[in-house]
Amino acid sequence: MLRVLLIDPPFGAVDTGGEKERFAGVENAIPSLGLAYLAAVAEQAGHQVRIMDCTIAHGWDDLRQIGREFAPQVVGITAKTPSFNNALRTARLLHETAPEATLVVGGSHPTAMPEHAAAPGVFDYLVLGEGEETFRELLDYLDGRGNSPDEIAGLAFNRDDTLHFTPARQPIKDLDTIPFPARHLLPPLTAYSPTAASYRQLPMVHIMTSRGCPSRCNFCDRAIFGERYRARSADNVLAEVDEVIQRHGAREIRFFDDTFTINRKRLTAICEGLKNRHPGLPWTCLTKAESVDLEMLKMMRRTGCWQVLYGLESGDDLVLESLGKKNTVAMNRQAVRWAREAGLRVRADFIVGTPAETPESLQRTLDFAKELDLDFAHFNKFVPFPGTTFYHQLVEEGYKFDFSGSSSTLDHDALLYVPPALSVAAYQEFLDRSYKEFYLRPSYLLKRLLAMRSWTEFKGNFRGAFAIGSL
Numbered sequence: 001m002l003r004v005l006l007i008d009p010p011f012g013a014v015d016t017g018g019e020k021e022r023f024a025g026v027e028n029a030i031p032s033l034g035l036a037y038l039a040a041v042a043e044q045a046g047h048q049v050r051i052m053d054c055t056i057a058h059g060w061d062d063l064r065q066i067g068r069e070f071a072p073q074v075v076g077i078t079a080k081t082p083s084f085n086n087a088l089r090t091a092r093l094l095h096e097t098a099p100e101a102t103l104v105v106g107g108s109h110p111t112a113m114p115e116h117a118a119a120p121g122v123f124d125y126l127v128l129g130e131g132e133e134t135f136r137e138l139l140d141y142l143d144g145r146g147n148s149p150d151e152i153a154g155l156a157f158n159r160d161d162t163l164h165f166t167p168a169r170q171p172i173k174d175l176d177t178i179p180f181p182a183r184h185l186l187p188p189l190t191a192y193s194p195t196a197a198s199y200r201q202l203p204m205v206h207i208m209t210s211r212g213c214p215s216r217c218n219f220c221d222r223a224i225f226g227e228r229y230r231a232r233s234a235d236n237v238l239a240e241v242d243e244v245i246q247r248h249g250a251r252e253i254r255f256f257d258d259t260f261t262i263n264r265k266r267l268t269a270i271c272e273g274l275k276n277r278h279p280g281l282p283w284t285c286l287t288k289a290e291s292v293d294l295e296m297l298k299m300m301r302r303t304g305c306w307q308v309l310y311g312l313e314s315g316d317d318l319v320l321e322s323l324g325k326k327n328t329v330a331m332n333r334q335a336v337r338w339a340r341e342a343g344l345r346v347r348a349d350f351i352v353g354t355p356a357e358t359p360e361s362l363q364r365t366l367d368f369a370k371e372l373d374l375d376f377a378h379f380n381k382f383v384p385f386p387g388t389t390f391y392h393q394l395v396e397e398g399y400k401f402d403f404s405g406s407s408s409t410l411d412h413d414a415l416l417y418v419p420p421a422l423s424v425a426a427y428q429e430f431l432d433r434s435y436k437e438f439y440l441r442p443s444y445l446l447k448r449l450l451a452m453r454s455w456t457e458f459k460g461n462f463r464g465a466f467a468i469g470s471l
Contacts (some may be wrong), residue, residue, distance in 0.1 A: 002047045002073045004048065004074045004139065005066065005076070006038055006051045006077075007051075007076070008032045008051075008053045008054055009089070010058070029055060029193045030192055030194055033256070034106075035051055035076070037179075039181075040178075042139060043182055045136055050070060050072075051182070051185040056191055060089075063090060070098075073142070074142055076104045076135065077106075077123075079107040080108050088120055088122055103122060105125075109386065112223050113387075115163060118158060124157060126156040127155065129154050129171075129223065130169060130225060138152055171211070171212065171226050172211075189202075189205060197347050197375075198307075200306060205250035205253060207240055207253060207254070208257060210258075210263075211226075213225070213258040214227055214262075215259070218324040218389040219382065219385075223387040229262055237273075238277060241253060252281070252284075253283040254284050257286060258286060260285035264296065267296070267299075267300075268299065271299055271303040275302070278304070282304055284307040284308065285305065288310065290326050292308070298342045306345060308345075310348050311348075312368075313349065314352075314364075315350075323354060336372045345375040346372070347376040347377070349378045350365055350369065350377065351382050352380065352434070353415075353431075354419065356419070357382075357421065357422060358419075358421040358422070366437060369438055375448075375451070377438050380409045382417065384417050385407075386403075402416070412428055415428070
């Protein structure tokens, strides 16, 4: 049995929103399901596991203390590109306080840029791609009862001053075989604060019911879960819903799949199960305009769904085509109308500042969002994250990107990329103006006030309005 410490590194308001701390207090503070899945696999294998979610509950001093007191033999750190510098700092700190520990890093950044992640020489192993089976086998090896690292698929490690890769790990075929996330090792749900646009009741829990996205959007990194869609059974999903309600006190569910509605038969079974087992339970999901129809949305509404999040991305067809999207402006408009007719609220994500963007296309996107009268809209700054098609295209064109500074999509001052048709000043001005122009309309504010159904929802929306007003 090993003592295993899993860490989501500190990532505060400045990391998220820059020096101006944009959206401080309303950023999306949610549990790391990736770490919770790894913890569940490690516990199942008999190891003693702790999770430190430093995004909300712990700081640098806490890391030093647990490094001394728990004395972990294995430290696993998750790292996205925006948080990679903090992951490095975390690893170095744990190396000081628990010098015998094996340091492991996984997540989207080491998977997309393993050479960059390994270059500092801090980590003993990189877990690349989907991590559960790779991490379990690595723990077996470190515990003296498994194969050597060379025989473990999905690893990278330095050997003789060279980064050595084992064969790529194949995606897990049967997701029902994975244990439910070890949420009992995380802070309670009440410690988290999802973005105000995402809930009616708290505490809310996030559930992933599928992996892999068959869409091939140029701005999205599919390195972790791949492009092949794999789904858990409806019974397995409903069993996790039962657990989070009975054991963790969840009052609302957010299905966090890239596209929850791909498999209509499975969706129908989940909806029927929710209606029969938890009538009145509110839930929301992410989906795409091309993956819904009116009857499907009505069925979802009847079984507790109150909001859908669409990745609309742009109000300009040429930009949508450049993004590799399968939807058009007309399809987006129709999907929003269907949701409205079904009685659902609509939240939409837009990505602004991609290579084909112009001042005119930016304005069309903002005008489109207002025309649709969306309940919530997010105008996300484009960042050419490693692992995306856009990143590789831009690098081939001669662009160089330094991710050592801020690469958060909410930090409007730190621009890693500005499209050729835009000036820096015009781009930054739009990023702030889009939120103000959309959310601070008197008609919108009145609509939001009349639509609120709980004191919890009112408080969250009030914090959001205050944050946007301070941009």
